[in-house]
Amino acid sequence: MRPRRARSLLPPTALLLFALAGCVQVDGRGSDLAPHYAQPFVSVSPVAPAPVPTGYDAKADAAAAVAAALAQSRRDGRPVLVEFGADWCVDCQALARRATEPAVKLVLQRDYRLVTVDVGHFDRNGALAARWIDLKRSGIPALVVLNPDGSVRATTQDGSFANARTLSSDAVAGRLVAWLYPPSRS
Numbered sequence: 001m002r003p004r005r006a007r008s009l010l011p012p013t014a015l016l017l018f019a020l021a022g023c024v025q026v027d028g029r030g031s032d033l034a035p036h037y038a039q040p041f042v043s044v045s046p047v048a049p050a051p052v053p054t055g056y057d058a059k060a061d062a063a064a065a066v067a068a069a070l071a072q073s074r075r076d077g078r079p080v081l082v083e084f085g086a087d088w089c090v091d092c093q094a095l096a097r098r099a100t101e102p103a104v105k106l107v108l109q110r111d112y113r114l115v116t117v118d119v120g121h122f123d124r125n126g127a128l129a130a131r132w133i134d135l136k137r138s139g140i141p142a143l144v145v146l147n148p149d150g151s152v153r154a155t156t157q158d159g160s161f162a163n164a165r166t167l168s169s170d171a172v173a174g175r176l177v178a179w180l181y182p183p184s185r186s
Helices: 012-021 062-076 090-099 102-111 126-130 169-180
Strands: 080-085 113-118 142-146 152-155
Touching: 062 080, 062 113, 062 126, 062 142, 080 090, 090 102, 090 169, 102 169
Parallel strands: 080 113
Antiparallel strands: 080 142, 142 152
């Protein structure tokens, strides 16, 4: 005959609280707790949403639009996302639709300065694109993320958005967020 285990008269949650009681000492003065526990959330200032263009204006001065976005970026720290595409491009239209979906739109408005650049039938704004990306290799839509100082943070040189019609809004939003927080090189 096996010996019987003593049953606890306390519910499991009470046992957990007793077990954790030795881990944290609260003396009612709150301020004596470690500073990072006393204020767990950092207060951030509200961000005014940035516009999210969804078309390509053939008459726009793309170089001036990028320069203006970089000037704003230097003031607020948001990177500039330059999207090269054309209205005839099915994948560009698909990416524009994704930009209006809540998950993608939120990231774009809150975290980026978006500039859409019309490349026509690869006969417009080629010199501007060539500063950062090879459109013949990447296809369109092609995206370039610029830091506030104008240096390149990320590109879709690998053509990863050239099949935008197959990308979910979660995939697009995930890529946008990943560009904001690149892996550490330490």
